[in-house]
Amino acid sequence: MTDQTAYLNLVLEKLNERIVKLNLSLQEGAKEVEDMHEYYWENYTEMDQYGYEDYDNQQALLNQLNTNQQQMHLKHRFQKMLDSPFFGRVDFCYDGEDEAESFYIGIGNFAERTGQTPLVYDWRAPVSGLFYDFDRGEAWYEAPGGRMDGEIVSKWQYKIKNGKMVYAFESDVKIDDDILKAELGANGDVQLKNIVRTIQKEQNAIIRNTSDRILVIQGAAGSGKTSVALHRIAYLLYHDRKNLKSSNILILSPNGVFSDYISHILPELGEENIQEMSFDLFAYRELKDVAPDCEDRYDMIERNLVHPKERGRYWEKQSPDFLNQMEGYLMELEDSLMDIRDFTYRNYEIKASRILTLFYTRFLEIPLLSRMDAVREYVVDDYETLAGRDLNEEEQQYFYDQFMAMYETRDIYVLYSRFLESIGMRPLPRVWYEKRMLRYEDVYPVLYLKYRLVQPAKRAGVKHLVIDEMQDYTPMQYQILAMLFPCKMTILGDKAQTMDEKQQDVLKFLPGILGKKLRKIVMNKSYRNTVEIAKYAAELAGITDLELFERHGKPVVEEVFWKPEKAVEKIAEHLRVQPDGYETAAVLTMTDQEAWELAKALKERLGEDSVTYMNKDSSRFKKGITVTTFYLAKGLEFDQVFTVWGRQPEDALIRQAKYICATRALHELYMYQIASGEKQV
Numbered sequence: 146m147t148d149q150t151a152y153l154n155l156v157l158e159k160l161n162e163r164i165v166k167l168n169l170s171l172q173e174g175a176k177e178v179e180d181m182h183e184y185y186w187e188n189y190t191e192m193d194q195y196g197y198e199d200y201d202n203q204q205a206l207l208n209q210l211n212t213n214q215q216q217m218h219l220k221h222r223f224q225k226m227l228d229s230p231f232f233g234r235v236d237f238c239y240d241g242e243d244e245a246e247s248f249y250i251g252i253g254n255f256a257e258r259t260g261q262t263p264l265v266y267d268w269r270a271p272v273s274g275l276f277y278d279f280d281r282g283e284a285w286y287e288a289p290g291g292r293m294d295g296e297i298v299s300k301w302q303y304k305i306k307n308g309k310m311v312y313a314f315e316s317d318v319k320i321d322d323d324i325l326k327a328e329l330g331a332n333g334d335v336q337l338k339n340i341v342r343t344i345q346k347e348q349n350a351i352i353r354n355t356s357d358r359i360l361v362i363q364g365a366a367g368s369g370k371t372s373v374a375l376h377r378i379a380y381l382l383y384h385d386r387k388n389l390k391s392s393n394i395l396i397l398s399p400n401g402v403f404s405d406y407i408s409h410i411l412p413e414l415g416e417e418n419i420q421e422m423s424f425d426l427f428a429y430r431e432l433k434d435v436a437p438d439c440e441d442r443y444d445m446i447e448r449n450l451v452h453p454k455e456r457g458r459y460w461e462k463q464s465p466d467f468l469n470q471m472e473g474y475l476m477e478l479e480d481s482l483m484d485i486r487d488f489t490y491r492n493y494e495i496k497a498s499r500i501l502t503l504f505y506t507r508f509l510e511i512p513l514l515s516r517m518d519a520v521r522e523y524v525v526d527d528y529e530t531l532a533g534r535d536l537n538e539e540e541q542q543y544f545y546d547q548f549m550a551m552y553e554t555r556d557i558y559v560l561y562s563r564f565l566e567s568i569g570m571r572p573l574p575r576v577w578y579e580k581r582m583l584r585y586e587d588v589y590p591v592l593y594l595k596y597r598l599v600q601p602a603k604r605a606g607v608k609h610l611v612i613d614e615m616q617d618y619t620p621m622q623y624q625i626l627a628m629l630f631p632c633k634m635t636i637l638g639d640k641a642q643t644m645d646e647k648q649q650d651v652l653k654f655l656p657g658i659l660g661k662k663l664r665k666i667v668m669n670k671s672y673r674n675t676v677e678i679a680k681y682a683a684e685l686a687g688i689t690d691l692e693l694f695e696r697h698g699k700p701v702v703e704e705v706f707w708k709p710e711k712a713v714e715k716i717a718e719h720l721r722v723q724p725d726g727y728e729t730a731a732v733l734t735m736t737d738q739e740a741w742e743l744a745k746a747l748k749e750r751l752g753e754d755s756v757t758y759m760n761k762d763s764s765r766f767k768k769g770i771t772v773t774t775f776y777l778a779k780g781l782e783f784d785q786v787f788t789v790w791g792r793q794p795e796d797a798l799i800r801q802a803k804y805i806c807a808t809r810a811l812h813e814l815y816m817y818q819i820a821s822g823e824k825q826v
């Protein structure tokens with residue numbers, strides 16, 4: 146038996162022992178909780194009148210529940226580790242020592258007993274940095290007590306499955322390319338995988354960065370941005386357990402399918418899952434008092450595909466110019482919106498001039514539509530002091546109505562519409578609240594206007610915001626995010642994957658919004674696609690600075706068909722999904738209508754259950770064949786991709802869409818155009 150197998154067996158034995166002990170202690174813990182409940186029910190009527198004993202009991206119960214929960218958490222981690230307790234090892238000789246020490250690295254720390262030297266170190270532990278950052282030779286790591294220097298004598302990589310050693314080999318260079326190639330060459334999972342075994346040096350630098358408040362990652366398609374961002378979260382949680390809980394992290398993700406796709410990484414890394422939200426859904430919720438309905442982003446994209454002339458309007462309304470005009474309008478409103486009058490109630494009187502002073506001097510800092518309420522509160526106080534009594538409910542309402550009547554209107558829909566008119570744009574339709582529907586291009590301008598007029602609630606619980614697909618957010622949206630989340634941020638995306646005709650590089654304007662101190666990192670190396678696919682896609686987008694990971698596959702197939710049925714035939718012919726082939730395949734179209742039609746045709750051919758049609762309301766990414774649009778496939782990956790287009794004239798937006806589709810493919814890419822011209826193919 147080799148050393149490593151012996152060590153593996155030792156770790157497995159100790160893991161099993163600890164699991165048995167944890168089980169016992171969990172049973173005792175559960176009994177303890179039960180006893181506490183029983184004691185409480187039997188005795189609570191006799192507990193002292195001030196509730197001290199009652200309080201003590203509740204605290205004890207809470208502590209016990211916490212302990213039980215922590216133990217459960219540990220047990221889950223150890224059970225997971227039984228499958229593969231470690232994946233790497235570094236033999237490190239500290240300066241001044243004669244013998245090297247072996248550090249085994251796995252998804253979590255494991256020691257025989259709490260407090261003892263770990264048998265396995267968490268991949269996020271300081272010493273594990275050696276594994277990712279250095280080759281054999283001189284090396285160092287930053288320990289809590291300071292920098293530790295020494296020499297890496299050897300480095301090992303292991304594959305262990307079901308508790309059995311599949312392979313073990315010594316690698317003297319960086320995380321070995323062969324292992325990475327094997328990982329990348331495997332079939333795509335239905336969910337994004339964790340990459341702890343093969344994190345690359347430049348990725349590790351981002352994951353372990355704790356010093357920058359705002360980190361912006363511009364990364365090529367497939368460079369591992371999403372993976373790195375999630376591992377970074379796991380790293381930050383591990384290193385700042387006291388101040389940072391998973392509930393303090395919020396990830397802004399494009400849609401439900403994407404959230405599902407990334408949802409298991411953190412639990413797999415031993416962390417709880419984090420809150421996730423689509424900024425659009427948040428905005429729609431926040432605007433419920435302005436309009437009951439808002440157009441969906443994806444509906445706008447569809448509209449833009451069919452009516453190219455309308456495309457510019459969206460960007461016009463999100464531009465810094467438009468925002469400046471709105472700021473000018475807000476200044477004007479300060480005066481034009483107000484109709485400040487004397488206020489009297491019984492013998493009490495407060496002159497307009499006094500209200501004006503309060504409004505424009507004392508409470509000037511408060512946003513305009515919240516400000517009069519502050520004045521009202523002040524006056525109510527004044528009245529109550531003079532009258533020597535509190536106002537009753539009816540009187541409170543009277544005060545409120547009178548002060549609110551000093552605004553000419555408080556309807557943000559009306560105000561926004563007037564603003565549009567004032568700058569020569571078409572106003573919003575004049576309809577009752579129930580009939581209002583905001584177009585997507587107006588959603589964020591209205592939200593911005595709202596937050597400038599009414600104090601937004603700060604999301605204080607959020608200490609770290611992750612923004613994925615950063616190129617899809619406009620300057621206006623970043624302004625709003627900066628107002629709502631004055632916290633640390635990890636922002637990631639790819640300027641080449643904008644869902645619009647022109648690419649957007651947010652790095653041009655982000656420092657102006659979030660401050661100059663943001664740190665930007667560029668990741669040019671693509672890991673997802675084969676060289677053939679990556680080169681093909683880069684050419685589509687005019688990218689020249691892409692670094693490729695050397696993994697080869699089939700050449701990209703381009704074909705033109707006269708009829709969609711012919712394309713369906715070819716897709717069916719080339720599909721190689723389970724049981725004997727790939728895990729996932731996608732047929733990607735430009736519009737939802739096309740996706741629906743192709744899904745129908747494929748279902749007729751291959752059977753209803755073997756094809757999943759995915760639209761904007763879907764929330765799951767499933768194994769097998771998925772038919773959907775390019776904009777919903779963003780961020781996802783598939784073993785095989787068939788891109789089908791041709792109904793719309795080939796313009797800049799369609800080229801962007803084709804690029805997004807092409808970069809989704811791991812192993813095989815087929816680009817099928819349905820010809821709409823004369824020539825028959």
Ligand SMILES: Nc1ncnc2c1ncn2[C@@H]1O[C@H](COP(=O)(O)OP(=O)(O)OP(=O)(O)O)[C@@H](O)[C@H]1O
Pocket residue numbers: 325328329337338340343344345348364365366367368369370371372373638639672673779780781782808
């Ligand atoms: N170090 C790594 N080891 C193994 N696999 C990796 C590594 N880095 C990236 N990958 C793989 O590359 C693929 C792309 O990763 P990911 O989805 O995180 O990239 P991305 O930059 O967010 O892509 P996109 O912007 O195109 O959606 C995934 O399959 C991921 O597992």
